[in-house]
Amino acid sequence: MDADAASFxxxxxxxxxxxxxxxxxxxxxxxxxxWLSEVMLQQTQVNTVIPYYQNFLTRFPDLKExxxxxxxxVLQHWQGLGYxxxxxxxxxxxxxxxDQHQGCFPRDFAELEVLPGIGRSTAGxxxxxxxxxxxxxxxxNVKRVLARCFRVPGWYxxxxxxKQLWYLAEAVTPGEYTAEFNQAMMxxxxxxxxKSKPKCEACPLKDMCASYRHHxxxxxxxxxxxxxxPHKRTLMLLHRCxxxxxxxRRPPSGIWGGLWSLPEVDEASAVELWQQSFxxxxxxxxxxxxxxxxxxxxxxxxxxxLAIIELEALPDGISDTENYAWVDxxxxxxxxxxxxxxxILSLLQE
DNA sequence: AATGCGTGGGT
DNA sequence: TACCCAAGCAT
Numbered sequence: 001m002d003a004d005a006a007s008f009x010x011x012x013x014x015x016x017x018x019x020x021x022x023x024x025x026x027x028x029x030x031x032x033x034x035w036l037s038e039v040m041l042q043q044t045q046v047n048t049v050i051p052y053y054q055n056f057l058t059r060f061p062d063l064k065e066x067x068x069x070x071x072x073x074v075l076q077h078w079q080g081l082g083y084x085x086x087x088x089x090x091x092x093x094x095x096x097x098x099d100q101h102q103g104c105f106p107r108d109f110a111e112l113e114v115l116p117g118i119g120r121s122t123a124g125x126x127x128x129x130x131x132x133x134x135x136x137x138x139x140x141n142v143k144r145v146l147a148r149c150f151r152v153p154g155w156y157x158x159x160x161x162x163k164q165l166w167y168l169a170e171a172v173t174p175g176e177y178t179a180e181f182n183q184a185m186m187x188x189x190x191x192x193x194x195k196s197k198p199k200c201e202a203c204p205l206k207d208m209c210a211s212y213r214h215h216x217x218x219x220x221x222x223x224x225x226x227x228x229x230p231h232k233r234t235l236m237l238l239h240r241c242x243x244x245x246x247x248x249r250r251p252p253s254g255i256w257g258g259l260w261s262l263p264e265v266d267e268a269s270a271v272e273l274w275q276q277s278f279x280x281x282x283x284x285x286x287x288x289x290x291x292x293x294x295x296x297x298x299x300x301x302x303x304x305x306l307a308i309i310e311l312e313a314l315p316d317g318i319s320d321t322e323n324y325a326w327v328d329x330x331x332x333x334x335x336x337x338x339x340x341x342x343x344i345l346s347l348l349q350e
Numbered sequence: 351a352a353t354g355c356g357t358g359g360g361t
Numbered sequence: 362t363a364c365c366c367a368a369g370c371a372t
Binding site for chain 2: 043044045047048080081082083084085086157158159195196253254255256257295296297298299338339
């Protein structure tokens with residue numbers, strides 16, 4: 001490590017001891033808990049994660065409990081947190097560790113990074129936080145600190161930019177106190193080097209920050225030119241019979257993969273054909289719900305229309321008993337549902 | 351290499 | 362309001 005990198009690390013570590021966060025629930029914990037927290041924290045803010053982390057740990061207190069559980073129950077505990085592939089991959093990785101690593105977390109970077117849901121940054125976080133090894137991390141906070149400090153051009157989606165950021169992350173990471181350093185970089189990013197109006201006067205890197213020197217903090221990181229968010233629409237079918245509601249298990253990949261939801265068709269004219277195929281009945285909804293529910297994803301917005309169909313009796317057969325189920329309203333909570341569907345069904349209870 | 355993948359909070 | 366984007370990864 002050269003002198004510049006050493007002074008960078010020293011400034012960061014000195015700041016951390018006094019101002020950094022030391023009381024997060026996953027700090028000073030075992031690899032399982034560090035891993036769980038890191039996956040939950042992918043693209044998700046600390047305050048959102050904390051209650052999910054606690055609740056998840058209560059049900060799955062260790063790796064074996066997680067590996068032995070059903071994916072349905074794992075997704076149930078993940079519902080509302082988003083990016084559900086994380087939960088599916090978490091479960092897959094738990095099974096691999098149980099079956100191929102004797103239930104012990106790999107301490108080797110290459111073995112860790114091939115596990116589903118564990119990329120370069122998460123592997124670095126686990127190895128540094130849980131095992132004290134020297135590996136850099138590169139989350140949104142660290143990216144922003146480095147992009148500003150070294151005036152890295154481009155935006156995060158660009159491979160050249162990411163390559164440069166990883167190079168810098170590697171270069172500034174000290175061989176000692178790596179966990180403290182990694183934590184410090186995230187803390188500086190989330191507390192000092194914030195997206196808008198960074199608190200540069202309080203920053204330990206003020207003296208070596210190129211953006212501060214050039215008064216160009218607002219220009220880094222550069223923003224990706226964004227395109228218009230597409231609009232999509234769907235029609236969800238709410239079949240009710242007494243207290244029973246028909247739910248559909250979504251395919252294991254794609255949006256809301258593996259979650260239970262309401263059956264969908266493209267438009268109202270397709271409802272009867274759908275019923276004929278899946279329920280062997282035909283009963284049109286009295287009327288479509290007039291209000292559409294507009295749900296915003298990061299990459300598109302979705303207008304959800306709702307058709308409520310009241311049935312006198314439960315249809316005899318469902319053509320696909322694996323992916324369709326009549327669920328009592330009081331048992332809805334046992335299923336992992338997309339957030340807008342959860343809201344629709346909770347309105348029904350009132 | 352660029353895009354798909356959730357949700358909620360901040361501005 | 363509309364937009365940004367957060368403890369990223371998989372493909």
